[in-house]
Amino acid sequence: MSLLSPSRKRSSSSSQVDRVEAFARTIPTDEPESDGTLEWDSTTIVVVRVFAGDAVGLGYTYTHDAAVRLIEDKLAPAVRGVDVETDLSHAWHELGHLLRNVGRPGMGFMALSAVDIALWDLRARLLGQPLVDVLGGVRDEAAVYGSGGFTSYSLERIAEQLGGWVAQGIPRVKMKVGRSPDDDPARVDAARVAIGDTTELYVDANGAFDRDEAVHWANRYANDWGVTWFEEPVSSADADGLRHVREHSPPQLQVAAGEYAYVPADFLNLLRANAVDCLQIDVTRCGGYTGFLNAAGLAEQFGLQISAHCAPQASTHICCAVPHFRHIEYFHDHVRVERELFDGVLEPQGGALRPDRSRAGHGLELKA
Ligand SMILES: [Mg+2]
Incomplete structure (x- = not known):
């Protein structure tokens, strides 16, 4: 058929x-x-x-x-x-x-x-042609942030991983929080010491907190460690809760979500609830490049920038084709998997991924 x-x-x-x-x-x-x-x-x-x-x-x-x-x-x-x-x-x-x-x-x-x-x-x-040119490029490279800092890591491993990204020239890093909140101050301390004062520090709770806890930690993260990005402070199913955290956080701290948005209506629900300061879109969940452009268009109508969630190699070309784009999540697991499976993988230079215009498509080939 x-x-x-x-x-x-x-x-x-x-x-x-x-x-x-x-x-x-x-x-x-x-x-x-x-x-x-x-x-x-x-x-x-x-x-x-x-x-x-x-x-x-x-x-x-x-x-x-x-x-x-x-x-x-x-x-x-x-x-x-x-x-x-x-x-x-x-x-x-x-x-x-x-x-x-x-x-x-x-x-x-x-x-x-x-x-x-x-x-x-x-x-x-x-x-x-390279995919970026088929999609209609507006920039030559896409900024990334290093993402990992798992709650299973030792303090030494957190410092090594996040500090490693900064040494690579990536001026933004994200770590996980919220599994055992009383342990987080020492973990975030270790991260801040390792990355220095000028690197942007992000945290991601993956929906671990209720609204009151999230507001409490939002204020601590922002005021004590200069955190500027709090991802899924409450479950992203609770769009009103995300907005509540936004409204009760210091202005320098942004609330982000969107990784569990699939169909266009999912993105619209977050946007209509004023749930986020920056909309995350996962190209491997939202319906690929067609869905990504659709979701990015919705964000633009609400005056928001977008950030690509995970899958950095599949995200680079499309993120060079979206005007109101902020950054790509350079997620530790997916960096490893994509390096292992594909040839043509891009490496960050100066905190950004740059499409290789000598290759057609997104430039990735399955390794033999
Ligand atoms: Mg996340």
């Missing part, structure tokens, strides 16, 4: 997808990791490849390997036949429609994200 209605059905062309492949790979972390609300010791990446003859587009998401079956059974039959030169927006809506009764927010949109990233990559490769 083709996606396309009979009137739009084209004869076979060289830009039409003729094959879809998906697989999962689970990669152990380099040591046990935890944040305010979760513990883990591995990361699973689901990779999608779409083919048009000899040309191949690559996409991925981070989720359970059950997404492979979802892609193969539900999405791939409709992706075959999509013409990436002309049909990407149509395909995005149709694939979303196919997921209606499976569940769009959550794994459904993660699977769709991986497919959409692969389709855009294939389109750019067939055009022989």
